[in-house]
Amino acid sequence: MSDLRSPMPTDFRRIWSASGISALGDGIYTSALPLLALSLTHNAVLLGAVEACALLPWLCFGLVGGALVDRWDRRRVMWLADLGRFALLVAVGTAVALGAADIRLVLAAAFLLGIGQIFFDTASVAYLPELLGRDADALQRANSRLQGTQRVLEGFVGPPTGSFLFTLGRSVPIVADAVSFLFSSLVIRSLPRTPPKPARPHRPILKDAREGAAHLFRNRLLLGLSLRPAIGNFAFLGISAILALYVHETLHLGTAAYGIFLTTEAVGGLAGTALAGRLTARLGTGGTLTLTALVEAVALLGIGLSANAWFAGAGFVVLGAAMGATMVLGPSIRQAIVPDELMGRVTAAARLLALSAGPLGALFGGWLATVAGLRAPFFFGAGILGVMVLVAARLTSNSRIDAALAEAAAARQATAPEPVAASEPAAASEPAAASA
Known part of the structure; x- marks a missing residue:
């Protein structure tokens, strides 16, 4: 380290x-x-x-x-x-x-x-x-x-x-x-040029693309790291779809307050990116990811229950902080453990999974608010993020992350170039060392 x-x-x-x-x-x-x-x-x-x-x-x-x-x-x-x-x-x-x-x-x-x-x-x-x-x-x-x-x-x-x-x-x-x-x-x-990539057999581009997605879904840690933003986007965009209406009709605030609420989440996100390292030092990466999933669920539940704009704003700050820390830690682990030859494909597959969940969440959140009220998307989002606490605790635990980092380090060491052979003068000194 x-x-x-x-x-x-x-x-x-x-x-x-x-x-x-x-x-x-x-x-x-x-x-x-x-x-x-x-x-x-x-x-x-x-x-x-x-x-x-x-x-x-x-x-x-x-x-x-x-x-x-x-x-x-x-x-x-x-x-x-x-x-x-x-x-x-x-x-x-x-x-x-x-x-x-x-x-x-x-x-x-x-x-x-x-x-x-x-x-x-x-x-x-x-x-x-x-x-x-x-x-x-x-x-x-x-x-x-x-x-x-x-x-x-x-x-x-x-x-x-x-x-x-x-x-x-x-x-x-x-x-x-x-x-x-x-x-x-x-x-x-x-920037300095990167070393040339080793020659690879020519294959159809779609087969290469499927290989990256398959690597992500086969690896439980990578899958857990990718499910976090996917489930999060589903929940958060479900809220974003009705947030302006929620601020106006439930919190009884004007149009300007909507922009302020967006800013509070961004302020929290900035704090979360700064705190990610300190939390990891105390709890480990896996423990921090589990904590942030729990904090996101509790924050959404608190916002949904609140009728006070100040409490709701504080909830968005806390929510943004948890999201900010997660967005630092998840990609960092993925970058450390995915083999270089698969990095682009696995990154694209994870990003696609996360982005695809967002529009579905927005549509679902709008429908749920229509049939069950403006607070319902917050309660539902808190529920599925609560489930993510269990998923994070199992799929992105400290032990699983430590094992993956050790395995990746061993794989890189095994494929590292052989050390340069000793020069002739050094070899010539061996008999003298033996006679000593």
Whole structure:
């Protein structure tokens, strides 16, 4: 295990800075794209389609993208993906500035940006273990910093910045997001080249993709780590679907309070990313994952029972903290134990599982609130997260995680290059040592 106080390598700081600027651009994009779409149409179906187009690429190409990332140089994939997104947004910004944009262009841009996100996100998750030598402690610290920075810039700074830039001109936030991708691409381009991948027999891409998904579902620890965000997304998006209505009709607050509630969850998430390491030092990674599942369930139950806005807001802070810690620990363990040749495919399969559960949860939450009241999605979410406490305690226990880390370390040692043979002068000294 590495020293938690040891400094991170310089190359990680480059990734960190690139990720931060890119997260700021994503925050700008998150608020600017819906505003751009709204300026082009008031058709609710088309506005919803813009959001769907950002998710659709993961459902269609997520597993294939993971398989391609495992075949290609990951550093190259990252900087080319961001360079492509830069070029796309420059084209969109130019069309908007010239008055030539319509809703079809926005839909196409959202879809193509989603494809770029598949390649960049999958490659970056797979590249980080290469950079940090698959050290679990270093990966945890790295993910904590990346998640914390992302929450601040994408969650707090980016959206209001995007809204402000939009008031200066519809194309201004689009160009600002493009510049963030260009910066990220140039920084990642400066990273050291990765060693060439060993030659592998040519196989159909779909067979490679299925191999990654099969590896995830066969490994109980990986399956447990992937079920957490999947079940969480089902529960949380079921709540998000009716949150604005809940804040208005149950807590009797105005529209501005809805934004404040979203901010409280983000504040909690930032605290959770910072506390993940301390909790792990005391409880172990498995114990912390079990604790966060319990805290999420209790927080949702408390929010659902509360008629007081202050208590509900405090519940969202606690909920966000538990989610933030989970989002640091789960990926760190997966990055430490998955073989390098499968990292992209397993990452894509886990991401697809998590993302697929979200829309189902949103639909179910909306239906449940209609038939059983606005508090019902909170109670149901607390119930299924309560079940996740038992799943986490069994599938992601400390003993299972420790065994997986030891097995992964042994496998890497077994496949490490043989030490260089002793030189002739050293060999010549052996008789003298023996005669002594």
